[in-house]
Amino acid sequence: ERENIIIEVSKRLGIYELLDRYPSELSGGQQQRVGLARALVRKPKVFLMDEPLSNLDAPQRMSARRLIKEIQIENSITTLYVTHDQTEAMALADKIAIIDKGQIIQIGSPEEIYQNPVNSFVASFFGNPPMSIMDGKVIGLEGKIGIRAEDVILGEGRYKGVVKDVEFWGDRYLIYISFNDQEIRAFSKNKLKINQEIKFNLISIKRLE
Numbered sequence: 001e002r003e004n005i006i007i008e009v010s011k012r013l014g015i016y017e018l019l020d021r022y023p024s025e026l027s028g029g030q031q032q033r034v035g036l037a038r039a040l041v042r043k044p045k046v047f048l049m050d051e052p053l054s055n056l057d058a059p060q061r062m063s064a065r066r067l068i069k070e071i072q073i074e075n076s077i078t079t080l081y082v083t084h085d086q087t088e089a090m091a092l093a094d095k096i097a098i099i100d101k102g103q104i105i106q107i108g109s110p111e112e113i114y115q116n117p118v119n120s121f122v123a124s125f126f127g128n129p130p131m132s133i134m135d136g137k138v139i140g141l142e143g144k145i146g147i148r149a150e151d152v153i154l155g156e157g158r159y160k161g162v163v164k165d166v167e168f169w170g171d172r173y174l175i176y177i178s179f180n181d182q183e184i185r186a187f188s189k190n191k192l193k194i195n196q197e198i199k200f201n202l203i204s205i206k207r208l209e
Contacts, residue, residue: 002041009037012067014060029055036064040071047072047079053088065091086126090114098122119209120144129174129185133208138180146206149174152186157201163192 010016013033023031032055039047052068053061069092072079083089089096090110098105098113098121106118117123123131123146131146139145139159154175161179168191175186177198186200 005041006037009040009067013037013064029057029060032056033060033064036068040067043071043075044077047077047081049079050082051084052081053083053085061088068092086128098126116206117146117208120146123206123208131206132184134182134184136207138182139202139205141205141207144208146208147184147202148204148206149185149187151202151204152177152184153201153203154186154188154192154198155200157199159201160197160199163194163196163198166192166194 006019007016010019013036015030015033015037018026018030018034023034026034032052036052039049039052047068049068053064056064065088068079071077072092079092081088081092093110095107096110096113097107100121106113106122108116113122113126117126117131120133124133127148129149131148134145134147136143136145159179161177161184163175164178164183165176167174167176169187173188173191175188175192175198177184177186177200184200192198
């Protein structure tokens with residue numbers, strides 16, 4: 001049984017061919033995967049993981065992330081997972097605690113924190129891209145507000161801005177719009193021209209501390 005578990009986990013983490021090597025013969029990323037594998041094969045009652053995937057490349061990180069989640073679910077293992085990578089946090093967590101300078105700022109599910117960040121720190125940290133943080137006065141409101149890129153409708157509406165940058169994101173473009181000396185981000189299916197004027201509307205606004 002132990003042999004089968006070692007083979008399964010080592011193959012999933014891409015270190016099966018390295019099982020006959022000494023630690024000194026492994027790279028930093030390979031050593032990190034070995035350390036992760038040692039934890040996974042034990043099937044403990046609690047996982048305590050501190051940046052376990054930080055030295056892995058993107059394909060290895062995705063594979064390891066799925067393996068951690070599958071083992072955690074299959075064996076009902078409580079896991080405390082520390083990471084600066086919000087993608088990992090959203091992919092793995094049932095509940096997330098956002099910490100700033102040693103203080104817990106917000107606790108909730110990934111969906112709750114993404115949709116309702118409690119302040120500008122959480123809003124600007126959580127989500128890709130992060131929320132656009134603006135002075136509410138520029139759209140007729142008091143206080144600081146946050147706007148998700150998917151909540152901006154381009155091509156129509158009461159507001160007008162200028163396209164300052166365009167990034168290709170595969171199936172869509174991320175558009176940076178200058179608006180009343182502030183910046184707002186929006187998604188578009190079409191590639192827009194830099195410096196063109198564009199109308200837009202906002203379908204959702206979050207008030208922030």
